[in-house]
Amino acid sequence: MSPTRAESAPSATGASRRARLREARLYLVTDDATPEERLPELVSEAVRGGVQVVQLRRKQASPEELHQLAQRCRDRAREGGALFLVDDYPELALEVDADGVHLGQDDLDPTRARQLLGPECLIGLSTHDRDQARAAVRRPVDYISAGPVHATPTKPGRPPVGLAYVSEAARLARVPVVAIGGLGPGEAGAAVRAGADMVGVVRALCSAPDPGALALRLRREIEGAARWTRLVVNGEERRVPPGCTAEELLASLGVGERRAVVERNGEILEQAHLARVRLAEADRLEIVHLVGGGCCD
């Protein structure tokens, strides 16, 4: 019988999990090729090297194997301070007290998963095109992945979407974005410059002779790349490329023609200055206009 949430040890709160997710940069997804007995050690080494989120993905394991493996990998991830997620199965996430679950487009609907998991668990969702990224905005998800950036044996038959889609997802998303798919050293920085908050790595880390050393190298590459600026626009998180001006933001939001007013950190920006104002990390913007109505509507 699976333990209910009330019976299990007190879990981390959703707020602390989300705060850690926001700061995470390197995300490991396990593969099927790594032998089961090696996997917990791989997780430990990768986390020591700088991996901050671990997703257990074993498409070929039986439910019993997966349950065992999840407990062991969870402990290793937590020892190193990493978040631990399981792939596909919300029930497994509850059973092993994982920090959350990652869902594909063909898995359980995020809304249904949220009902099962409650508000404290993280839910991630794979997206592969603009429509999916747009649809994810109104789903109860805490991050999205964007990929595969390159063709990869992990996802045979899925066409690569390239870094252009990572940028598109970064513009649309209100939650952190993980670029994933055939990414390794030399490409992690480019993914960040394209708008990714996190870089997801499968094969490069799982097949590395020294996963810890590679994780450290990837983290350095990621930290050295200019990250997109994160803003709060009308109460929701948005990302813009470094150096983006207020005018460029309005254009990217399709606001151009409408008579909108931008308030930045409590100060109204004059129309004439919009092209000169460069947006900064954590800026709070309100974009308002005149609408029909008064008090009673």
Place this chain on the structure above:
Amino acid sequence: MTEDRLQFGGRSFASRLIHGTGKFPSPEVLAAAIAASGAELITLAVRRLHLDGDRRSELAAVDLSAHTLLPNTAGASSAEESVRLARLGRAAGLSDLVKVEVVGDPETLLPDPQETLRATAQLVAEGFTVLPYSSDDVALCLALARAGAAAVMPGAAPIGSTLGVLNPHNLRAIIARCPVPVIVDAGLGAPSEAARVMEWGAAGVLVNTAIAHARDPEAMARAFAAAVSAGRAAHLAGPAADAPAGGYGASSPTVGMPTPAGAGS
């Protein structure tokens, strides 16, 4: 004889009917009603832009450039929020006109007198032409006028209620006592009620729900315009049954009051 116009804050308008823009069934109906009313001033709220998709604006069919925009601060529940919305409205409407609305009670939407007064004083200091929505309180309207309001907008009844003039004595006293134009705002339900307050000497009326929720808003807008004109004409003609202006005699004598302590001699 010079043309009879609604005047405040250095502006003047031929129409004494101010048109609200909320709760209309469609942008087209709103535009038709505004056109039928002949209103020059229309009130608008300040809200976040919808950044997803292309939701059609309820103002889409209205030619805003043909009107004087009166941004309101609906949604504010403090002076600070009202001032912030006023500044945003000025930037969006390119006008220094603002209708201050500070709700003090979310159930009845009746205004908060202290916050309304504070917001009015602050916005006057910032150079706005301020029209505060207030309760039908004589002393409050006088205080708002002293604070620099260009006109005062006492409600006839709670916003959206269409209950008509709940306290005719108060409204008449406000009209008699206020040194600035009195525009009756909120709660009017029928053109006859608009005509009535105009006969008393109100400088104008603001109507929204009574038009928006009429079976035929366009026709009702026209009816309100006619009522406002008729009431104004009646006021200028001097109604025979006009009540004596002079207030109500106090029941206690006002002479022989002791001098306040510390006032000297």
